[in-house]
Amino acid sequence: MKKITLFYRLYAAMLFFISGIAFGQVGINTTDPKGILDINSTTLGVVYPNVNLIATDDPSPVVNPQGGAIVVGTVVYNTNSTDTNPLTDVNPGIYVWDGGKWIIHFKKRQSELFNQTSLLRTEANFAGGWQNVPGLGITDARTFTARYSGLYRIEVKSNFGAGRTSRNNSIFVSMASGQFRFLFGANPARTFETQAFSAHSSFINSGTYFNAISKETYQTYYVTLVAGTTYPFSLSFDAYNAPGFIGNGSTVPNASVNLVNENFNSPYTVVQNHTPDGDCPTNGWVVSTAANQCISCVGNTLNINSNVGTNNCSQNATALISFTPSANTVDINFDYRFNQNASFYDSFRVYLHDGTAQVGGNLVNRVNGNANTSHSSSRAVTPGRTYTLRFEYINTNNGNYASVDNVRISEISPGDVGRGYVGNDVDCQIEFTYIGE
Structure with a gap:
């Protein structure tokens, strides 16, 4: 009985071997191979032989175990990188031997x-x-x-x-x-x-x-x-x-370049800090042709009026003109007129401000006495920082007026700015x- 069982086992093995030779197909994790080799896995990959190729035109270190040249179609995974000749350099990746050189199996990139x-x-x-x-x-x-x-x-x-x-x-x-x-x-x-x-x-x-x-x-x-x-x-x-x-x-x-050149005859929007007072003839500083022009003023001016003789008008307004220099010094010029009511001490002050604090002393500071003149001076500034030239007028009541015109702020500009x-x-x-x- 044991001999018969052993006979059938040997017979089955021989049939399987003959079938494998006849069809030449091998399946791994599959009973229905679709080619000479069919590998089935959802988690595992095929690991090619890892070699250090020297150059694309050199087959070594790969050899043919039967002797002679390596066979066309030999596949390896190269782990080496070379930088000796752009025509034959190799980089890590899958290579196939075509009979004369190694061909990389991914797209060429440079x-x-x-x-x-x-x-x-x-x-x-x-x-x-x-x-x-x-x-x-x-x-x-x-x-x-x-x-x-x-x-x-x-x-x-x-x-x-x-x-x-x-x-x-x-x-x-x-x-x-x-x-x-x-x-x-x-x-x-x-x-x-x-x-x-x-x-x-x-x-x-x-x-x-x-x-x-x-x-x-x-x-x-x-x-x-x-x-x-x-x-x-x-x-x-x-x-x-x-x-x-x-x-x-x-x-x-190097030449003088105007940062501000304002005569107020083109449309101009007044920027100011003030508290409106309906009893005053102007809403703080305004642009208009004032009755009491400064001596060098023509057409519109930046002006403010407290309506002398009207005790109910209180003006406290500061007009701001902004500029950003590119040099470290600016020249400031303007014409102005200030008429004070000596009995009530209205005041007119002009100064430079850097957004945090006043820069230097007052350019103009009129408290007692009238003025109808021009101002010209220079101030040290920081290039790239924004400044404001400020015109401040204050009165409690029954004040007079002030007007400003021809405001020009300039700097000596480097000759390469154009x-x-x-x-x-x-x-x-x-x-x-x-x-x-």
Whole structure:
């Protein structure tokens, strides 16, 4: 009985072996293999032999156990990285031997980004014609080496802003322009133009410049490159002549630039701190043609009236004119008239304020005595900080009046403020990306 049982077991094993040879299919975790090898798992993967390849054109250290060359289709997982030759370097990943070289089994990738390294102030009519973009210019000798042969995308991102306008009254807008030049390898120069706007408004803080407003421009080029070849490239800028900007966009000698130039004859909104009093002829400081003009005043003035002889009017108002300097000294000029009612001690005071405290002493401080004159002085300031020139008039009742005109606040501006900017908030960039064969 044992012999019979053993016979059937051997017979079954032989049938299974013969079936495997006949059909040549192996299934792991499956009884119904769909190919020569069918592996079924929802949690496990296939682990290829891990090797340290030397180069794509070198089969070692992989060998054929039967001797001779390794077989076409041999698959390994490479764990090595090399950086000796872009044509044959290897990186970690799955490789297949095609009979002459290892072919990586994931998409070829190469992407390199080059950045501008510092701000460029443009100069219209530059003597050399083209100004190098720092970090990307001809003098920087930048190069790109293609790792693969095939199509590459080159993206050039530029950034340009205009300088300060030459006019500073009412609303003034001007445009500056120029062109970038991109050189790559032996290809012809590629140029593209760009523009940017600057403005000045006398209706914002009694005079505000808007400049260095960046405009980004993108250009995309496609080139076919050869693996292992090194290509030089550069980016430069040519600023056009810029009418409407200080120095037409070029460096000029230092000059006086008005931060505020107000004669109150254009529409003007009074900014003031005051408590309204219906018994007064003016609601604090107002802009109008006053009956009691200062001696140099023409047309509208900034004025306040307490209606002398009216005991019920109380004026306590301070008009504010704002400005933001870019230099460390400003010159302040204005015309004014103050008429005091000596019996009731109304007062007129002018001073500079930085938003926290008064800066320096009073520019004008009239308590006793009338005045119909002009004021001129200088004050030390901090560049970039906003200041207010304040005109304060106070009376308890039965006061007189004050008027102000021709307010001009100026600074000695550096001679390069009309020049434009390449790379300010955002730098220029050049990016190379491999697309495919």
